[in-house]
Amino acid sequence: MVKIQTSKEITPKIYAYTTPKNLDNEGWIKIGYTERDVKKRIKEQTHTAQVTTDILWSEKAEYLTEPDKGETFKDHDFHHFLKFHDVERRPKTEWFYFNGEPDRAKHLFDKFVVHDVSDYQPGQGQDYVLRQEQEAAVEQTAAYMAENPSGKYLWNAKPRFGKTLATYDLICRTQAQSVLIVTNRPAIANSWFDDFNKFIAGKTNYKFVSESDSLKDRPVLSRKDYMDYVLSHLDETEEMGQIAFLSLQDLKGSIFLGGRHNKLKWVTDTVWDLLVIDEAHEGVDTFKTDTAFNQIKRKFTLHLSGTPFKALAKGDFSADQIFNWSYADEQKAKLNWERESEKENPYESLPQLNLFTYQMSQMIGERVADGVQLDGENVDYAFDLNEFFSTDESGKFVYEQAVKNWLGTLSTNEKYPFSTKELRNELKHTFWLLDRVASAKALKALLEEHPIYENYKIVLAAGDGRMSEEDDRVKLKALDVVREAIQTNDKTITLSVGQLTTGVTIPEWSAVLMLSNIKSPALYMQAAFRAQNPHSWRDNKGNHYRKENAYIFDFAPERTLQLFDEFANNLSLATVSGGGTTTTREENIRELLNFFPVIAEDHEGKMVKIDAKSVLTIPRQIKAKEVLKGTSKNSYLLSPYFK
């Protein structure tokens, strides 16, 4: 007799247990899945290690209500559900942290099996009070929106203005139900979600919907999650708001928006109450982006940017469509805060920026410093940072000796930032911006063998983060690498090319070294503001400190001063694109200099404070000198001296 049996009865179950004797696991609960006997299964996992276990509960892994009543599920589905309730999970394991509330695990399980998703994204529900300028921005925008329901508005606000929170406040105040946030830099999704989670989630009916890669470990809803949520709440009268976050690249890839992939149909199907374009200076204003935006049906559009040079120069916005909050505004507010006020000065924690600019030629060798005689005048060599840090095919610096000299000078001559122990202690974590990935790699190699800099952990946040082809180290997100390095090292140097220059916050950074020739004021200032994040800390004696000053070290004075001029003038409508009189331009620069002093080397190499007139005249003087030299290539001038 042949015995044929194709089926076996199984009982899918979810179980939860703790290991009370194991202190490492205190507060942690293991939640797993089995189709067999629970006790046996748990014993399999633990008996080798002689751990005592305490089974909390085990339940059928079966949904109890429609839409899939009677269907079974796996532990993954429940783990996913836990994520939405901010339950901490040990990465890559099935251990979850229920601090002292083991009952909560069962409680959540009971909710899960009946599709109760009412508490998705519980949030922290913190209260907040907008700073006066955030309030002003929201108020003005809301007023403009009421008058011009299909208009647009620009927040020309420096980094740290708090645009995410202010935007959320605007959303709540105007009761926009469907909001779409797009940006060219998906990495900043984190800060959007952080503020959402802290202040908005839980208190409102808004849900944060995003499938951005940078948020994959956070409790954000996918599009599908959101639709499930909406479908299961159709009978409720309350409105459900959604805040959807998309990257521009993703958006433009959609076939409905000019791309080639069949996705994101829902974006064009929705009429959005508000479209927010974050970092509105990047990747927008191109043909593709415009066509994509034209397909998006929306009422109001809000542009956010700290450096909208282009938009202002083009005159895209009129004066009543702009809210301005500049660095000078902020520092003025800091200075003028009423001491008598009951409230603590909210600007106190925002450091002042200081710009030190050096003549590179003075640092690398006598002969270059001498310059050449032209019409009886001493003229410096035009210096090109990109050329200076250029590399050959083998990944070595072309002017390796010169770069070594420069590193040496930087760490010995007392006017430079890394010259003494005291100075180095002030600048524990710095950000160095270079031009090319190869240069960053070469510099990393040099720094690591240099006696002074070897005490620093050098983080390479450029390219794919690998030093060579053979280096098969796990590729981590640059941001995580930097954070970890700062956690575990006393001193760090982060070398970067383009990464981490916009939108990220590393509070520990106290200085930025500009080693690249960037001439775009937007990029330059974005990078410069990386050092201006508030930060406070405690030393090992228990004394508290706060970051008071942030520094920018620059090695191309003429370029820098020109950028400074643009920074002072081209972010305000009156003086954009060379507008306004010389006096008003100087006035703007003078005001900015009050809060953002520039210290530069003079002819004798002494460090002096630059005044407003010099900012305007020095670049022209240097430019005139370049004209004298004719069309000679910088590399031609440099080569004989460095080789």
Added chain:
DNA sequence: GAGTCAATTCGAAGTCACAT
């Protein structure tokens, strides 16, 4: 010759699709 503008080149970042 000086200044302006378009074309070209290059590197970086992000996404998609495929493989394991």
Added chain:
DNA sequence: ATGTGACTTCGAATTGACTC
């Protein structure tokens, strides 16, 4: 699921042609 490589897009800088 996770990682790798190809592909796409964009911005900046450089180059070269054109105009005055």
